[in-house]
Amino acid sequence: MVANETDSILTAPGHTRYQSIGPSEPEEETVKGKHKIAVAILITLASLLFGGVLVHGLTSGNEQAPIYNNGTHSFAPTVIFISLDGVVSHDLDLHFTPVLSEIAEQGVKADYMTPSFPPITFPSHWSLVTGLYPEAHGIVGNYFYDKNLNDSFYYKSPDQSWDSKWWGGEPIWITAVRQKKKSGVIMWPGCSTEFSGLRPTYSVAFNDHIKFDDKVDQVFDWIDLPLEDRPQFVGVYVQQVDQAGHAYGPYGNETFKQLHLADKSIGRLLDGLKERNLTDIVNVMVVSDHGMSETDKSRxxxxxxxxxxxxxxxxxxxxxxxxxxxxxxxxxxxxxxxxxxxxxxxxxxxxxxxxxxxxxxxxxxxxxxxxxxxxxxxxxxxxxxxxxxxxxxxxxxxxxxxxxEPRGVHGYDNMSPESRAIFVAQGPDFPKKKTIVPFWNIELYSVMSRILHLKPSNNNNTLNGLLEVE
Missing domain, CATH: 3.30.1360.180 (Gyrase A; domain 2)
Structure with missing residues (x-):
């Protein structure tokens, strides 16, 4: 199936001619059920009044966007998209993440999300926000050489790596800005790159010294802006779990400590949304880019x-x-x-x-x-x-x-259980207490586009913005 229901040909850096197709799923990821739910078309035609929040309309890209109200302010459809780098899908079963577990139980979760190959930070994060496989968007690793450019990309060299010549596709925050909607991005790989003169409305460049709670404060600052200035897409990148996983292994005490701290920060975010009466207004999606495997000198x-x-x-x-x-x-x-x-x-x-x-x-x-x-x-x-x-x-x-060393490594077969990523979500555009059939990370760009009433750029999605409930 081709993105946007067209037969488009995608072109990306170093990528001469690519027919947009879906992934070849192994048997375990084959469609299990027949009941598809459009995660962003869950609001009925009838107006629904609950908790002082008035919701109306269908959340479809071809329909008028709904308007929400928390009792004091109006809100357009909103997504807070959080990536916890390096969190393995089964980490949520280890009792270190009570907040994420609560989201999974009360909202939606996937047993796992399959990262694109290679399951490495920069390629995976760019696939999450563009809906493209790395071979299509061109970020094929954290570092790589381009023979046509006679130049090398290195992720820790921002003056060079933020050049738009490296980055194919269109990230969701640029899709939003191009269509006259606001976006805010905190430290996401690629967020400092300019695309045809466009940048996210608000952005915070990568800074390894900024804590997750500081990022939560920044999200609140944006959410508290007047409607005309408020971003509808907010992307947040969190690196600490991945860093600990490399240093101490995916099952090290420090890694679990960082995972628990990240969970607490997400709890603080949810508490802040609840205080603002936004729990049923703002969609919160939490993912990881990939998992991680434990290394050993015997291997x-x-x-x-x-x-x-x-x-x-x-x-x-x-x-x-x-x-x-x-x-x-x-x-x-x-x-x-x-x-x-x-x-x-x-x-x-x-x-x-x-x-x-x-x-x-x-x-x-x-x-x-x-x-x-x-x-x-x-x-x-x-x-x-x-x-x-x-x-x-x-x-x-x-x-x-x-x-x-390193004690933890990722970048293996993306369908290995140890490579699997997490996905949990809650909000008005997601059902409650449901489990989603496992899917590839390239699907989420179209999911978010549908929620935000954006016309998506060409991408490799196969589900047309729909996630399937088991």
């Missing part, structure tokens, strides 16, 4: 045990960790060098009783990943099993003792 693959010095010398750079996304030295014939290295990794594969990895040329990367049709994707991809990592003896000497 290391030493590829220099088999590859020769001559073969290793063909490698110019490696991207997409923990995958070995291999680029060939510019002085070499790429096609020949890729073939040599492909055979070398096949030799490594065959030398191991249990290889714990697969090697693919870019054009042969399995179609279910939606990740091969972009010049920015390395020509050779060596994908390890979840929790396994490639190293050389120079990078980690097992004879020296010590633990392998």
């Amino acid at each position: 290391l693959i030493y590829y220099d045990d088999v590859l020769t010095e001559k073969e290793l010398s063909l490698i110019w750079s490696i991207e997409a960790s923990p995958t070995l996304g291999i680029r060939i030295h510019p002085s070499e014939n790429e096609e020949e060098a890729v073939e040599i290295l492909y055979e070398a990794f096949r030799r490594l594969h065959n030398s191991l009783d249990t290889p714990h990895f697969e090697v693919y040329k870019r054009e042969d990367f399995p179609s279910r990943f939606q990740f091969r049709d972009n010049i920015r994707i390395p020509p050779l991809m060596v994908l390890p099993d979840a929790g396994w990592n490639f190293v050389t003896h120079k990078e980690f000497d097992p004879n020296l003792g010590g633990e392998y």
Whole structure:
């Protein structure tokens, strides 16, 4: 199914011609039920009066938007979209998140949300807000090389990485501004980039020292603005759980502490909305970009045990960790060098009783990943099993003792249970006490567009803004 019910062809940086299609779902993600609910068409034609809030109209992009009132002020449809970086879907079952668990029980939840591949911070976050696979929007990693531009993207270099030449697609906050609606974004990857002269109405650039509670205060400041100045889309990025997960592992005490603190901050946000009589007016959606796997020195693959010095010398750079996304030295014939290295990794594969990895040329990367049709994707991809990592003896000497670091890693197969992301939501455009059939993260751009009465830009969604209830 093509986004916006058209047969559009998407073009993105390094992405020459891409037919918008849906993901090839494994059997466990096949549609389970026949009762589809449009999450943004839950308000009936009849006016509904509850708690002093008057709601009217259908929340459809082709209909007049509803107007809400909290007793003192009018509100247009509003979404607060929060990403907790690195939270695994099963984390919500570990009793560290009473607030998120309450949202899941009283509102909607998905058993999990499938991140796009690779399940890495920048690609996944850009897919969440554009509805595009990374091969289509062009942010194929946290760092990557573009042969056509002869330039490299590096996520920790904002002066360079915020250049719009890197960022394909249209994020929801620009869709809103383009259609004369306000948006506010806090630290979301890409929020400092300008698109054809447009930026979010309000934005806060990334600052690692700002706490989640400070971000909540900023959300309140925006929500308390007059109607004509108030953003209808608010995006909030939270990095602390992911940082702790890398340093201490996904099951480390510090990681769970950061998860609990994030949960408390969300509770504070919900309390503030309740005080303003906005619980049934403002939609709150909480997701993660991906999960995380625990690492261990017993799960290391030493590829220099088999590859020769001559073969290793063909490698110019490696991207997409923990995958070995291999680029060939510019002085070499790429096609020949890729073939040599492909055979070398096949030799490594065959030398191991249990290889714990697969090697693919870019054009042969399995179609279910939606990740091969972009010049920015390395020509050779060596994908390890979840929790396994490639190293050389120079990078980690097992004879020296010590633990392998980082203690937590993500970026594996996006359909691995450890890679799965969370999704919970509540508000007037979501049903109560329902479970959503698992879906891909590229669906949420159209869901939010429908709630906010926006005409979405071309994207890869397959559900047309509808999420299915189990």
